[in-house]
Amino acid sequence: xxxxxxxxxxxxxxxxxxxxxxxxxxxxxxxxxxxxxxxxxxxxxxxxxxxxxxxxxxxxxxxxxxxxxxxxxxxxxxxxxxxxxxxxxxxxxxxxxxxxxxxxxxxxxxxxxxxxxxxxxxxxxxxxxxxxxxxxxxxxxxxxxxxxxxxxxxxxxxxxxxxxxxxxxxx
Amino acid sequence: xxxxxxxxxxxxxxxxxxxxxxxxxxxxxxxxxxxxxxxxxxxxxxxxxxxxxxxxxxxxxxxxxxxxxxxxxxxxxxxxxxxxxxxxxxxxxxxxxxxxxxxxxxxxxxxxxxxxxxxxxxxxxxxxxxxxxxxxxxxxxxxxxxxxxxxxxxxxxxxxxxxxxxxxxxxxxxxxxxxxxxxxxxxxxxxxxxxxxxxxxxxxxxxxxxxxxxxxxxxxxxxxxxxxxxxxxxxxxxxxxxxxxxxxx
Numbered sequence: 001x002x003x004x005x006x007x008x009x010x011x012x013x014x015x016x017x018x019x020x021x022x023x024x025x026x027x028x029x030x031x032x033x034x035x036x037x038x039x040x041x042x043x044x045x046x047x048x049x050x051x052x053x054x055x056x057x058x059x060x061x062x063x064x065x066x067x068x069x070x071x072x073x074x075x076x077x078x079x080x081x082x083x084x085x086x087x088x089x090x091x092x093x094x095x096x097x098x099x100x101x102x103x104x105x106x107x108x109x110x111x112x113x114x115x116x117x118x119x120x121x122x123x124x125x126x127x128x129x130x131x132x133x134x135x136x137x138x139x140x141x142x143x144x145x146x147x148x149x150x151x152x153x154x155x156x157x158x159x160x161x162x163x164x165x166x167x168x169x170x171x
Numbered sequence: 172x173x174x175x176x177x178x179x180x181x182x183x184x185x186x187x188x189x190x191x192x193x194x195x196x197x198x199x200x201x202x203x204x205x206x207x208x209x210x211x212x213x214x215x216x217x218x219x220x221x222x223x224x225x226x227x228x229x230x231x232x233x234x235x236x237x238x239x240x241x242x243x244x245x246x247x248x249x250x251x252x253x254x255x256x257x258x259x260x261x262x263x264x265x266x267x268x269x270x271x272x273x274x275x276x277x278x279x280x281x282x283x284x285x286x287x288x289x290x291x292x293x294x295x296x297x298x299x300x301x302x303x304x305x306x307x308x309x310x311x312x313x314x315x316x317x318x319x320x321x322x323x324x325x326x327x328x329x330x331x332x333x334x335x336x337x338x339x340x341x342x343x344x345x346x347x348x349x350x351x352x353x354x355x356x357x358x359x360x361x362x363x364x365x366x367x368x369x370x371x372x373x374x375x376x377x378x379x380x381x382x383x384x385x386x387x388x389x390x391x392x393x394x395x396x397x398x399x400x401x402x403x404x405x406x407x408x409x410x411x412x413x414x415x416x417x418x419x420x
Contacts, residue, residue, distance in 0.1 A: 010241070018238060022230035036234050043238045054322050108224040115226065129186065130221040136188045137307075144347055148298035155182040158217060 009050045013058025014043065020059055020132050021066045027127045028070040028120065034077075042069040060138040067124065067142055074120075085121050085153075106165050114164035122157035129154055172200040177207045185214050285373070289392070289401065291348040293385045296366040296403040299344065299355070305364065306342030306357050316343045320354050326398065328354040328369040329419050338365070338414050358414065365404040365411065367418060372399045382408055382415075391415040 014021075021042060026035035042065045046058075053061045074082050106114075115123060121143070128134045128142060140147045172180075177200045183189040184197055201208050299305050308319040317330040323345050332340040337360060344355040348368060356367040372394040381392050389411045391402040400418050404411055 018230045023228045026228040047241050052322050111224050131227045146298050151183050155179050
């Protein structure tokens with residue numbers, strides 16, 4: 001691939017999704033400065049490997065690179081933040097949460113604070129679904145898990161988000 | 172459908188990701204269960220609050236600027252912008268991560284690794300039917316399915332349509348078993364679905380076709396021409412063995 005082709009491919013597949021890339025990096029990193037570093041590094045990788053992107057739309061492909069870059073960065077700089085969740089623990093969580101809690105209106109600040117308390121994998125699932133509008137299949141591609149896992153992660157993520165909002169309301 | 176199942180499927184339903192059969196069953200359950208209806212209402216409010224909020228962060232101008240400079244004027248002379256601003260140690264760290272990743276992906280599978288792989292293969296077979304996510308590429312044409320895997324997995328699975336033998340090829344799917352990307356080929360026999368998972372051989376099968384039963388599913392493992400083929404289905408053992416002898420021949 002010539003430099004021009006590489007540039008054209010990058011402009012077509014990657015450039016339109018820089019907001020999405022930054023948004024995911026920002027939610028995973030937790031602050032502006034680190035998010036920008038991660039998004040930048042991810043873009044450099046995307047530029048190098050754009051020739052290997054087979055998708056007609058580069059969004060999920062780019063987001064997968066952002067995610068990998070963010071996880072590598074977090075493992076190195078904040079290992080405590082990267083604690084893998086147990087995807088088989090669904091039943092347990094469901095049992096504990098018991099009866100349905102109802103959602104009351106919450107302002108953006110409360111939602112943001114609650115979302116920030118969620119484990120990494122849950123946070124990313126919700127960000128990709130609710131803020132970026134990705135399909136389950138695309139989320140599966142980005143997070144490298146089966147579609148069934150995406151479904152159960154979203155269910156658990158929303159339950160935990162609800163729990164965090166409820167706790168906040170009581171305080 | 173019980174409440175535990177309903178509470179899970181409500182999410183896929185609200186996201187517009189539930190298949191028709193499960194949607195109908197869920198709606199039937201909701202007619203009789205006030206608690207699940209309340210949960211559904213709460214879920215919809217949460218979703219619309221998330222959508223209407225301004226939680227999304229936009230890329231800062233400084234990032235857009237750096238990215239616009241990426242690659243421009245990269246004709247062998249000094250590359251301006253981002254290439255220079257990245258410190259060497261960052262690249263070294265990146266390299267180390269890449270090496271570690273490769274090491275993890277290519278670690279030899281022992282007996283317990285094989286066990287875990289097969290358990291995950293069965294779980295993935297079940298999930299592929301449940302989530303209505305059977306194929307990423309749907310085609311009975313082996314010349315469509317085989318190249319689809321190029322660049323997605325680091326090996327070339329042998330893809331053949333066996334419609335003449337009664338096992339039509341339905342398509343292919345990228346899957347992850349035990350932390351490794353594998354190819355999943357999907358075949359059908361009458362009403363039964365067969366997942367054939369393919370990954371590089373690890374010489375645990377010694378060329379024989381081993382049939383076993385896991386959680387009620389028949390599983391056949393075979394290693395040939397450097398690849399491991401793992402067939403999973405609820406099909407009877409005799410017919411699955413038939414397909415096993417065709418695969419990778």
